[in-house]
Amino acid sequence: MAWTFSGNRPIFQQLKEIIILKIINSEYKTGDKLPPVRDIALEAGVNPNTVQRAMAEIEGEGIIYTKRGDGRYVSEDEDLISAVKSDCVNQMANDFVQSLKSLGLDSSQIKTTLEEILKTE
Amino acid sequence: MAWTFSGNRPIFQQLKEIIILKIINSEYKTGDKLPPVRDIALEAGVNPNTVQRAMAEIEGEGIIYTKRGDGRYVSEDEDLISAVKSDCVNQMANDFVQSLKSLGLDSSQIKTTLEEILKTE
Amino acid sequence: MAWTFSGNRPIFQQLKEIIILKIINSEYKTGDKLPPVRDIALEAGVNPNTVQRAMAEIEGEGIIYTKRGDGRYVSEDEDLISAVKSDCVNQMANDFVQSLKSLGLDSSQIKTTLEEILKTE
Amino acid sequence: MAWTFSGNRPIFQQLKEIIILKIINSEYKTGDKLPPVRDIALEAGVNPNTVQRAMAEIEGEGIIYTKRGDGRYVSEDEDLISAVKSDCVNQMANDFVQSLKSLGLDSSQIKTTLEEILKTE
DNA sequence: GTGGTCTAGACCACA
């Protein structure tokens, strides 16, 4: 996954999402040590403060933790991580359905729309 | 549709979305005169300038136009409006699929997820 | 010449320009009686007040005049009308040259640009 | 280039034009950081909001972009910038030719008119 | 009455 940012959304948020994604997808595995803030900052081409902020917020969600004087680690709690993933999936699906309903589509139209998209991929 | 705003996104953008939605859903019909900026501002509880900005941006997309000294009207171009709607739907569906794929789900998992959600509604 | 308006500029100004154009091009000839304000308003699909304002401003420039209780007439002063025309042409040409110079083009580039355009017409 | 405004056209539009001109003429070069909104506002003697609006619209055309929390920069895409310039030149030339033709001048008269003007400069 | 522009001033997120 590349460190690219969309410009119209806060970089720290996009960073958060990318890092969480790397954890969910086991690019950073359970119990792994994460790269130092400075390395990520360099690689992503952003200010270390921005990485710091993203990390702090992810830590707030419990899926990474800090060993003082050592570094940050991915939580060993695999259930937590898979819970984060399924929460994420469910919220996206709910938002998607909600949005299309507000545009006036019913369930079967929503299903058809999705199938159309999946076919073209 | 209520004039409620989420707080973490600009009001003028949310206004834009709500108004476009009203047009797509024919609450404001083709050729209709829209309520005056000041009326919407009052109803939505925001400053007229904020409504003005939303309107100007929607006008930039061509689905409404201004008659000077008179007011704003929904475009008579029904094709344009239905194009806006289907663009909207397609983009949402694409984003949804893209996001779930980046979380590691394949097509059949995405389909299953959506069906689960639709069942619970 | 059709009575069509661009929307982002005042209608009365566009009306002025169209009417003056009709005079310069002898669609309305020296000494002719102009159509009544109400007829023009109907034909152009605008408010009679707007036509009235355009007429008043043209009258201010001397190329039309009012006979009370009768109507408006194109001035008999042919020199005045051709002066208006050449003023118009000169001002346009000056503005054009000025604008292109401010974009950094020199005289010969301006000439070339114009010749390119004339070729493609 | 002075920050002077004509009074009968919106200031934000004139600002837009002046800033774009400065980019086209490489007063603000590819990749350069632009002066802060507040500085330009002070220099031009207008409200920062007005500059903000001009900037936002220029950004919409893609030739400048914002680094959040940092400032605005001229696009690195030199092709885009030269395209903007030539579009600008062509549109001016087309408008000019169109206007003179509607006044009844033919191609050779238009050419002569321009040459007269260029001689007197 | 309608939209369009502008100012002054405030407050916020971001880096």
Next chain:
DNA sequence: GTGGTCTAGACCACA
């Protein structure tokens, strides 16, 4: 320090 948003309020052109 930088841009982004928003409000309050004013004034104007237009129809």
